[in-house]
Amino acid sequence: xxxxxxxxxxxxxxxxxxxxxxxxxxxxxxxxxxxxxxxxxxxxxxxxxxxxxxxxxxxxxxxxxxxxxxxxxxxxxxxxxxxxxxxxxxxxxxxxxxxxxxxxxxxxxxxxxxxxxxxxxxxxxxxxxxxxxxxxxxxxxxxxxxxxxxxxxxxxxxxxxxxxxxxxxxxxxxxxxxxxxxxxxxxxxxxxxxxxxxxxxxxxxxxxxxxxxxxxxxxxxxxxxxxxxxxxxxxxxxxxxxxxxxxxxxxxxxxxxxxxxxxxxxxxxxxxxxxxxxxxxxxxxxxxxxxxxxxxxxxxxxxxxxxxxxxxxxxxxxxxxxxxxxxx
Numbered sequence: 015x016x017x018x019x020x021x022x023x024x025x026x027x028x029x030x031x032x033x034x035x036x037x038x039x040x041x042x043x044x045x046x047x048x049x050x051x052x053x054x055x056x057x058x059x060x061x062x063x064x065x066x067x068x069x070x071x072x073x074x075x076x077x078x079x080x081x082x083x084x085x086x087x088x089x090x091x092x093x094x095x096x097x098x099x100x101x102x103x104x105x106x107x108x109x110x111x112x113x114x115x116x117x118x119x120x121x122x123x124x125x126x127x128x129x130x131x132x133x134x135x136x137x138x139x140x141x142x143x144x145x146x147x148x149x150x151x152x153x154x155x156x157x158x159x160x161x162x163x164x165x166x167x168x169x170x171x172x173x174x175x176x177x178x179x180x181x182x183x184x185x186x187x188x189x190x191x192x193x194x195x196x197x198x199x200x201x202x203x204x205x206x207x208x209x210x211x212x213x214x215x216x217x218x219x220x221x222x223x224x225x226x227x228x229x230x231x232x233x234x235x236x237x238x239x240x241x242x243x244x245x246x247x248x249x250x251x252x253x254x255x256x257x258x259x260x261x262x263x264x265x266x267x268x269x270x271x272x273x274x275x276x277x278x279x280x281x282x283x284x285x286x287x288x289x290x291x292x293x294x295x296x297x298x299x300x301x302x303x304x305x306x307x308x309x310x311x312x313x314x315x316x317x318x319x320x321x322x323x324x325x326x327x328x329x330x331x332x333x334x335x336x337x338x339x340x341x342x
Contacts, residue, residue: 076142
């Protein structure tokens with residue numbers, strides 16, 4: 015009798031988990047669809063959001079991501095007098111991979127989107143895996159690039175290390191079978207036990223001693239708006255199945271990143287990068303800043319890959335805003 019009751023209880027728990035998971039996934043997808051538009055361009059369909067008034071800032075997300083990741087700081091940019099154009103790069107959310115598989119094709123797809131929207135010039139911000147797209151766009155369509163900001167951006171060949179593949183987060187993000195359940199659990203952990211989640215994130219993309227990382231985590235956890243930002247950042251990778259095609263494509267495309275003509279970039283450029291970034295090494299920033307004429311390097315000492323977290327953020331944002339105001 016006790017065994018039967020236990021079995022029924024376990025079945026009920028399993029059913030509750032499945033129902034809760036499906037509701038979580040359905041609600042996120044519904045919200046994502048409601049908050050974006052689809053543009054039909056000469057290069058294919060592209061999902062986007064355009065908000066605000068003033069000079070247009072085109073934000074290119076990393077991986078995994080989507081237009082929602084690029085909108086994390088939208089309110090700040092709009093308050094500073096900019097419009098923000100956030101897209102889902104090919105393979106992410108509702109932008110099909112056919113709209114641009116290579117980074118060169120993605121740059122041309124963005125040009126087609128700007129033509130469709132009637133936008134003549136943008137400031138381009140490339141984050142992480144969005145960096146190569148930003149660089150190609152600036153090189154291939156210089157008439158439409160008024161300024162370039164590279165944040166923790168890839169500018170050299172990037173190959174996922176074996177240690178990364180074995181890490182907790184990479185196992186979740188690169189899993190083909192349990193990815194959505196994995197990010198659902200991590201999303202719950204982030205919202206209820208943010209410190210634990212943040213420690214896991216920093217463990218994998220910050221090259222500091224354990225004690226120094228703990229201090230870093232305490233700094234972030236003492237700033238409520240950054241804790242909220244971190245929760246929204248994690249949510250911007252959910253559900254991963256709607257972003258997996260883009261992520262897998264990024265992993266493949268980043269192995270071929272090689273620029274020999276960065277000196278051809280003529281627009282004002284700001285390179286922002288943390289010195290202890292173990293995801294995209296600081297050498298990427300050094301390379302970009304040294305090759306692009308008159309590029310300005312914003313070196314963030316003891317900061318990892320997620321540069322939007324930490325006590326340095328107000329200074330960093332102030333420098334980016336000032337740069338864009340001078341350039342746009």
